[in-house]
Amino acid sequence: MTLAEALREASTRLLKAGIDDPRLEAEVLLRHALGVERQELFARLQEPFGLKSQASYEALIDRRLAHEPTAHIIGHKEFFGLDFACSPAALIPRPETELLVETAIEQFRERGSVLAIDVGTGSGAIAVSLAKHLPQARVAAIDISAAALALARRNGLAHCVASRIEFVRGSLLEPLSGRFDLIAANLPYIPSRTYNALLPEIREHEPEVALRAGRRGTAINEVMLAQAVDHLAPGGLLLAEHAWNQGRRLREAAAGHFPTAGIETRRDLAGLERLLVVRA
Ligand SMILES: C[S@@+](CC[C@H](N)C(=O)[O-])C[C@H]1O[C@@H](n2cnc3c(N)ncnc32)[C@H](O)[C@@H]1O
Numbered sequence: 434m435t436l437a438e439a440l441r442e443a444s445t446r447l448l449k450a451g452i453d454d455p456r457l458e459a460e461v462l463l464r465h466a467l468g469v470e471r472q473e474l475f476a477r478l479q480e481p482f483g484l485k486s487q488a489s490y491e492a493l494i495d496r497r498l499a500h501e502p503t504a505h506i507i508g509h510k511e512f513f514g515l516d517f518a519c520s521p522a523a524l525i526p527r528p529e530t531e532l533l534v535e536t537a538i539e540q541f542r543e544r545g546s547v548l549a550i551d552v553g554t555g556s557g558a559i560a561v562s563l564a565k566h567l568p569q570a571r572v573a574a575i576d577i578s579a580a581a582l583a584l585a586r587r588n589g590l591a592h593c594v595a596s597r598i599e600f601v602r603g604s605l606l607e608p609l610s611g612r613f614d615l616i617a618a619n620l621p622y623i624p625s626r627t628y629n630a631l632l633p634e635i636r637e638h639e640p641e642v643a644l645r646a647g648r649r650g651t652a653i654n655e656v657m658l659a660q661a662v663d664h665l666a667p668g669g670l671l672l673a674e675h676a677w678n679q680g681r682r683l684r685e686a687a688a689g690h691f692p693t694a695g696i697e698t699r700r701d702l703a704g705l706e707r708l709l710v711v712r713a
Pocket residue numbers: 523524525526527530552553554555556557558559575576577578581603604605619620621622642643644653
């Protein structure tokens with residue numbers, strides 16, 4: 434069997450199991466099995482597949498067919514152009530969260546110094562991306578989960594920005610004192626009833642504490658907004674990612690706590706309301 438034939442066969446198995454993007458997933462796992470980059474794989478597609486590599490590829494495909502996320506199988510995922518280690522300890526970084534990072538960088542690129550918070554840091558995707566793209570920034574990365582924080586620290590070290598990130602265990606903004614130029618939050622926002630209907634890739638493999646947020650899904654962000662009143666500096670920016678149908682409720686909550694602030698919602702690439710923006 435050639436590599437091309439193995440790839441076709443694996444794509445068909447993933448397709449039949451209802452896995453999204455079966456061709457791409459089969460290719461990513463094949464590259465992982467062979468330890469090669471994309472270009473090298475394409476150059477070698479007509480080569481025969483060695484029996485040992487074939488067995489390890491099949492084992493990876495079997496894990497994917499059992500609904501384990503690809504990022505857990507291969508151990509990493511790209512976010513904002515950076516490679517992040519992933520594990521069941523934290524949420525796998527999602528492309529929609531890039532909107533938050535992009536908005537923060539746009540706002541603070543020209544500023545001499547930036548004191549930032551990433552609350553609910555998970556893998557550290559936001560904190561590390563901000564520290565990498567804003568070399569003048571210092572970031573407090575908070576999470577309630579010790580395992581997530583350990584992964585975030587690992588990612589900070591891998592990208593050589595850990596010295597500008599303080600990793601803090603605690604609930605929301607409670608562990609901090611003082612005021613910050615930026616509060617960035619991608620906290621849990623899945624309502625309980627939606628949580629039970631999530632794909633097995635998510636429900637069975639990513640931490641519940643990273644996803645579930647009460648009956649409406651806005652509870653955790655609403656508490657964070659109330660706490661932010663004591664931590665957002667004058668002229669500061671608060672960014673909070675949320676679900677497509679939570680924009681109005683969070684704008685109202687923000688207006689209650691920040692009556693003189695500029696408040697808006699940014700939409701993601703799919704045109705859905707995604708990011709609460711509060712300019713104090
Ligand atoms: C949706 S995940 C986001 C992870 C990461 N920021 C990202 O964008 O990929 C939410 C994170 O918030 C953390 N979390 C949940 N409740 C929290 C709380 N009360 N205080 C601090 N962190 C919390 C979870 O452990 C999880 O890591």
